[in-house]
Amino acid sequence: MIKNKQQLPIPLSSSQILDMSFLENRARLLEIAAFIDRIERSADPDTGKADFRYKSFIEGVRLLLDDSAAVKTSRIQINFSDPTTEPIASAIKLKAHGAWSGETNEGY
């Protein structure tokens, strides 16, 4: 499915992609595992696990393994996104966190 969607097909075979990028992505996977382990080892792991960023992150990991997600990258992007459509009242003192907090209007 993703193959048919390509406008300019990647000129590499899958084994060439593995040769080129396996080691760096293996390292990235270990970084993710260590990040999750680190939260587990913290003084208050339950607080971290209840955080909207952690929950979004774990949902992203789940999407990574979901074969019904044809284009995993954009599915994971959408998973982190604010799904609302209305403008917020004010942006003063607000910043982006990388995951949606679940509050529809932070501009109080």
Place this chain on the structure above:
Amino acid sequence: MKVIDPHIHMVSRTTDDYLALAYGGIHTVSEPSFWPGFDRCGVDGFRDYFQQLTVVEPARAARFKIRHFCWIGLNAKEAENTKIGEQVLAILPEYLDSPTALGIGEVGLNKNSKNEIAMFERQVELAAVRNELMLIHTPHLEDKLKGTRIIMDILRNEPRIIPSRVLIDHAEEHTIGEIKDNGFWFGLTLYPDSKGSPARAVDAIEIFGADKLCINSSADWSVSDPTATLKTVNEMRRRGHPDDLIRRIFYDNPADFLGQSPKFSVA
């Protein structure tokens, strides 16, 4: 390989960075107006900044045979102070008239607030009246998808805005398709660790094609890399993409988009 970087904040970079651009074959750049990392306390701060963009940087770049263009606008981060914002809007035409100003940018949204939207709409109106090109900043991270959609709704509601004269920047995997469907140009920004990488930019090129696409470093005062475009050229070469495709993406495409302004020419 010659490269044009259509989005780079040279006011925040050292002279050594100009040298690195020149060595790397980046001989033409365009610099949008943006947020300096703090809110300016009055319109005079913007005047100084626009003077820097239209006079100081072109001269600084010329020492290295680099041609420097700019975009003039009120960024979304400073749109919440509407009192200063109004004063800034009033002086934009004066600087848009300068010989190296290509259009209005980077303007758009940051957190998708009401004041940000109001200030953006005013600048869309100004672009329509003056027939200016536009370079659009989309929000980062969780705010990007929502903000990109609001921005496109506003642009589509202004019939005098022609989509092929607008580049919607900082596009990512989940926003590129909708931007293309609406006929706008899209920009892919390379960030060293927080957002897009050269590998993912090349993935996007493969999936979405090379039409109406510009790649930029968006290098500024934060963690960023003024030679990130060259690293992406290298990623394309590693994957075996042909030189004419690489040239099209990194040179012909930005020249085509920026060249819609009669003020633009390549070095």
